[in-house]
Amino acid sequence: MEKPFLLHMFTPTQNVSPFDVNMAYDAGYQAVIPYTDVALDQIAPLTQDCIFSRGPRGAKRTGIFIGGREIGLAADMLDAAKRAMVPPFEVSVFADPSGAFTTAAAMVASVEGQLRKTHGTDLSGKQVIILGGTGPVGTAAAVLASSAGARVRIASHTSFDRARMTAEVARARYGADASAAIAGSTDERRELIVAADVVLATAKAGVQVLSALELTHAKKLLVAADLNAVPPAGIEGLGVMDNGVTLKNTNAVGIGALAIGNIKYQNMRAMFELMLSAEKPLYLDFRDAFELARKQVAAS
Numbered sequence: 001m002e003k004p005f006l007l008h009m010f011t012p013t014q015n016v017s018p019f020d021v022n023m024a025y026d027a028g029y030q031a032v033i034p035y036t037d038v039a040l041d042q043i044a045p046l047t048q049d050c051i052f053s054r055g056p057r058g059a060k061r062t063g064i065f066i067g068g069r070e071i072g073l074a075a076d077m078l079d080a081a082k083r084a085m086v087p088p089f090e091v092s093v094f095a096d097p098s099g100a101f102t103t104a105a106a107m108v109a110s111v112e113g114q115l116r117k118t119h120g121t122d123l124s125g126k127q128v129i130i131l132g133g134t135g136p137v138g139t140a141a142a143v144l145a146s147s148a149g150a151r152v153r154i155a156s157h158t159s160f161d162r163a164r165m166t167a168e169v170a171r172a173r174y175g176a177d178a179s180a181a182i183a184g185s186t187d188e189r190r191e192l193i194v195a196a197d198v199v200l201a202t203a204k205a206g207v208q209v210l211s212a213l214e215l216t217h218a219k220k221l222l223v224a225a226d227l228n229a230v231p232p233a234g235i236e237g238l239g240v241m242d243n244g245v246t247l248k249n250t251n252a253v254g255i256g257a258l259a260i261g262n263i264k265y266q267n268m269r270a271m272f273e274l275m276l277s278a279e280k281p282l283y284l285d286f287r288d289a290f291e292l293a294r295k296q297v298a299a300s
């Protein structure tokens with residue numbers, strides 16, 4: 001009898017994400033095993049516990065998923081798992097903390113798709129403002145938008161220092177062209193929006209970060225994308241299903257949370273399917289998710 005497909009889910013948080021568990025089973029894993037409160041120094045021994053018991057053939061039917069809330073820690077955990085492999089005892093590893101890698105990949109690829117389709121351009125040289133940019137999704141989106149040639153400003157509504165530290169992580173770790181901004185007041189948001197070619201809203205669910213009135217100051221704006229699926233909309237007037245709908249009183253088009261969510265869903269599922277079918281071990285992070293999301297947006 002063939003060995004079952006097993007996915008070992010490591011997370012530094014108290015629980016794994018039910019969303020991730022559902023996605024893994026639906027993609028074809030036959031058992032998903034959670035390991036919670038995992039510290040970085042436990043990744044090597046846990047990984048080696050995974051790889052030796054099933055032989056090289058069984059290793060192809062074994063995977064590791066890394067979750068959590070921090071993208072830097074998830075990247076460190078992925079590196080630690082990779083270093084712990086002892087070929088030919090080696091399994092695929094996929095990091096997607098808080099869904100941030102696949103969600104940011106879907107968001108930035110969708111923005112590129114609308115820039116191309118509606119405005120005949122791309123992200124190169126564009127000014128991207130990320131409102132609510134200090135969370136895991138905003139940080140990953142900053143890195144990806146920068147990798148596509150954009151200049152990025154990561155905005156916090158409470159603390160310039162928090163935005164500065166987030167931008168520093170994006171710069172130091174990934175070489176991103178990212179700087180910090182504060183967006184707590186209408187005046188601060190207006191100042192930011194005036195210069196924006198693209199606005200990404202990646203704040204906590206259920207929070208509006210830009211009003212319709214503030215949007216009218218966005219004279220250069222080409223595309224606005226919102227990840228918030230919980231009312232009120234993150235960007236007032238931008239519907240969750242919108243994908244290329246012109247925003248009132250602007251020349252920009254909007255992309256809503258469920259339009260991005262559709263690509264994110266396809267993306268995460270395809271990442272699991274890649275692991276399930278891989279002949280050689282894969283190490284998947286937001287760069288792989290982005291490459292795939294660009295193809296998925298082009299095909300949609």
Ligand SMILES: NC(=O)c1ccc[n+]([C@@H]2O[C@H](COP(=O)([O-])OP(=O)(O)OC[C@H]3O[C@@H](n4cnc5c(N)ncnc54)[C@H](OP(=O)(O)O)[C@@H]3O)[C@@H](O)[C@H]2O)c1
Nearest residue numbers: 099103132134135136137156157202203204205227228261
């Ligand atoms: N479609 C999908 O599949 C999918 C998957 C994952 C996440 N999401 C959505 O993506 C968004 C970002 O996720 P996340 O986990 O990165 O978010 P998060 O960590 O919960 O929040 C991101 C940032 O929002 C800011 N924020 C909090 N309260 C705010 C307020 N009242 N006004 C303005 N900003 C506020 C905070 O930054 P400051 O305090 O520094 O401003 C925080 O760092 C969420 O809406 C989430 O639901 C969607």
